[in-house]
Amino acid sequence: MPGATVNAIPTRARILYASAELFRRQGYAATGLKQIAAESEATLGSVYHFFPGGKQQLADEVLRVGGRFFLALYETIAAGAVDLVSAVRDFFDGAGQTLLATGFADACPIATVAGEIASTNEVLRAAVADTFESWLDALAEDAVEAGIEADRARALALSVLALLEGAFLLSRSLRSLEPMRSCADSAVALVSAALADSREASRR
């Protein structure tokens, strides 16, 4: 392929990446398609070429792709951890490091948009709900594998994810890692308590 620029990032991917960054930082309504085009070094025409459904289609895809990426990040960290407690601890630690490295800008890939559109855009709310459920399934599955009963595992997953989302919002708002650190401790405590209960139950 003479003259071809090898490994150049395709336009569609650049648009998705830039959109993901802008949506998570500024939200859906505050981010314009022109800003996305500029940030991704594409033209408005290209944005509509790849996403004929306009802003909503673009956001739908950003939420789902970003959600899968975040899930993969959790699974990678969990695979490298010795147990569920370490996995949760490591994930919260990584979230805190990312917050610090980005000036408290990059937190959850979907939370900012989720809050905005939950009551006003059913298409995007469904994308958010599907994504949250996929995370909850992964967390609960790991909890079940660690010996926690299924209902308890689901409740635990909900609380751990809520702690993470709440910590993201508080740490971004207060510009401090203190909320993330306290919530990491609490998430670890909840997981530990659930594990202790399951061990006690199996002893009977």
Add this chain to the structure above:
Amino acid sequence: MPGATVNAIPTRARILYASAELFRRQGYAATGLKQIAAESEATLGSVYHFFPGGKQQLADEVLRVGGRFFLALYETIAAGAVDLVSAVRDFFDGAGQTLLATGFADACPIATVAGEIASTNEVLRAAVADTFESWLDALAEDAVEAGIEADRARALALSVLALLEGAFLLSRSLRSLEPMRSCADSAVALVSAALADSREASRR
């Protein structure tokens, strides 16, 4: 005062109230001043008459006033509860009831805006941070009065508030009270554990 309409709600208050409702449901960027004027049955001129600083000044005031109202709600509930565990339980229950009664629209009065502007509007971020801190102070103060040591009380307050904020986001997104219920249980568990630890420490 012949002919005076007694107890008519003043225009300024109507604007604040309508803004609070729209901002918390749709966010800052998605809510227009014309929509606020229409919803509050005022004119655009009146909005700028009372809030010459425009949209940002209006939002700043909405965040602070809404935050004080939410704090007062907590304090009322806490005053009527027999202990800290009941206070937390009752507050989460009330939050769930409001979510259900409003079709999962009315959650935290500041969270939606907080997520949007944390990285882009320093004035509003400061209003959000001040408000969160006032809630954390109230919660931690009650924890200290219940016998929990100050540092632990602060960490507990951060986790309980994060659980509440995370539960709001998840319940709105999934359109289910399940996250709110699980997070209520976890918040109660965290408070109970802190109280048990403080009793054990004072016994030594």
Add this chain to the structure above:
DNA sequence: GTCTATAGAGAGATAGAC
């Protein structure tokens, strides 16, 4: 696939009559 130009609607903000 990429790019420019532009339509049409709506935004925030202002001026000035009443």
Add this chain to the structure above:
DNA sequence: GTCTATCTCTCTATAGAC
């Protein structure tokens, strides 16, 4: 204090040349 008219800007979306 209230209201209308309007300025200017930006938004989403589309059309069509290349």
